[in-house]
Amino acid sequence: MKRRDFLSTSALGLGALSLSGCYREENKKNINVNRGKKVTLKLATSWPAHFPIMGTGVDEFAKRCGELSGGSLEIKVYPKNILVPALQVFDTTSAAQIDAFHSGVYYWKGKNSAFSIFGGMPLGLTSEEMITWMKFGGGMELWRELYGKFNLYPLIGGSTGPQMGGWFKKEINSLADLKGLKMRIPGLGGEVMKKLGVNPVLLPAGEIFTSLERGTIDATEWVGPALDSMMGFAKAAPYYYTGWHEPGSILEITFNKNRWEKLSSEHQAIITAATEEMTGNMVQKFRYENAKALQELPKEVQIKTFPKDMMDAAKLALTEVLEHESAKSEEFKRVLASYNEFAKLNKSWDDISTKNFLNIRG
Numbered sequence: 001m002k003r004r005d006f007l008s009t010s011a012l013g014l015g016a017l018s019l020s021g022c023y024r025e026e027n028k029k030n031i032n033v034n035r036g037k038k039v040t041l042k043l044a045t046s047w048p049a050h051f052p053i054m055g056t057g058v059d060e061f062a063k064r065c066g067e068l069s070g071g072s073l074e075i076k077v078y079p080k081n082i083l084v085p086a087l088q089v090f091d092t093t094s095a096a097q098i099d100a101f102h103s104g105v106y107y108w109k110g111k112n113s114a115f116s117i118f119g120g121m122p123l124g125l126t127s128e129e130m131i132t133w134m135k136f137g138g139g140m141e142l143w144r145e146l147y148g149k150f151n152l153y154p155l156i157g158g159s160t161g162p163q164m165g166g167w168f169k170k171e172i173n174s175l176a177d178l179k180g181l182k183m184r185i186p187g188l189g190g191e192v193m194k195k196l197g198v199n200p201v202l203l204p205a206g207e208i209f210t211s212l213e214r215g216t217i218d219a220t221e222w223v224g225p226a227l228d229s230m231m232g233f234a235k236a237a238p239y240y241y242t243g244w245h246e247p248g249s250i251l252e253i254t255f256n257k258n259r260w261e262k263l264s265s266e267h268q269a270i271i272t273a274a275t276e277e278m279t280g281n282m283v284q285k286f287r288y289e290n291a292k293a294l295q296e297l298p299k300e301v302q303i304k305t306f307p308k309d310m311m312d313a314a315k316l317a318l319t320e321v322l323e324h325e326s327a328k329s330e331e332f333k334r335v336l337a338s339y340n341e342f343a344k345l346n347k348s349w350d351d352i353s354t355k356n357f358l359n360i361r362g
């Protein structure tokens with residue numbers, strides 16, 4: 001912005017302040033003003049009650065909506081399987097049987113392959129970068145457009161930060177060691193692993209440890225030290241690999257679109273502000289809790305990094321997966337183009353800023 005433009009914009013700002021009377025007139029015309037009437041919304045989650053960080057994050061979100069609205073907005077949180085099964089929250093909200101849900105975007109790839117990009121990309125953007133793309137690089141407009149087709153209105157509802165690559169029963173010294181392994185790994189990461197010779201399987205959280213212990217699976221990914229240590233994976237698979245497939249998975253607070261549009265402008269603003277607060281808190285909490293839990297992992301755990309030939313092959317496989325999905329879906333192609341445009345723009349700055357700082361500070 002030129003200095004003269006800045007000055008004239010500031011002058012407009014002052015003008016607007018002196019017209020606050022007119023603003024009040026405008027407000028009266030807004031039928032969406034809340035007049036102290038209490039609104040109660042039902043929100044279902046894909047997590048058990050008060051599940052650490054994700055579940056407690058949504059509990060706090062609901063509490064903040066109540067506080068910020070002076071009690072006129074009540075959000076009732078229903079943990080998984082109480083009102084709705086964990087992975088039916090999308091359909092149930094879409095059909096207006098409940099008002100909203102808190103879940104992970106990666107679960108809905110079957111609805112539209114493009115949704116997997118909003119959930120996060122293997123070898124791609126971190127949480128902070130994903131949120132920047134969504135808020136300022138066009139990602140959110142695309143997400144709302146595509147969710148709109150399911151009568152849904154999404155907001156970012158937290159993010160996990162970088163996840164670990166998973167727990168393996170045997171050490172992986174080269175790409176060849178992956179051949180024939182059975183691994184619990186969902187999403188685009190799973191598709192890449194499939195191209196590397198892995199047999200990716202999907203298992204509900206409650207069955208992962210037993211499957212690993214009995215050798216039904218050879219490896220599993222989950223989240224990071226804070227949540228993984230609660231699952232006891234170290235006892236069955238002591239090789240704990242650093243991450244590549246989920247650098248910043250996005251969680252969502254998504255509303256039924258008609259329900260959202262009927263909310264007052266104050267309640268919409270309160271919910272939006274509370275999701276922003278929730279997202280910041282969740283990313284910071286994951287960082288802190290993961291750092292602490294890493295120090296407390298059992299002694300038998302060996303932290304490893306995947307071999308270079310495997311990561312080189314993963315990069316090639318990812319390109320193939322993305323090309324394949326783009327050829328099948330025009331929407332996937334559009335979302336990927338927006339994501340790539342931001343990723344390129346971001347890289348030029350990141351290389352000489354964050355990445356450079358991390359390299360030099362040692």
Ligand code: CA
Nearest residue numbers: 163221222223
């Ligand atoms: Ca994961």
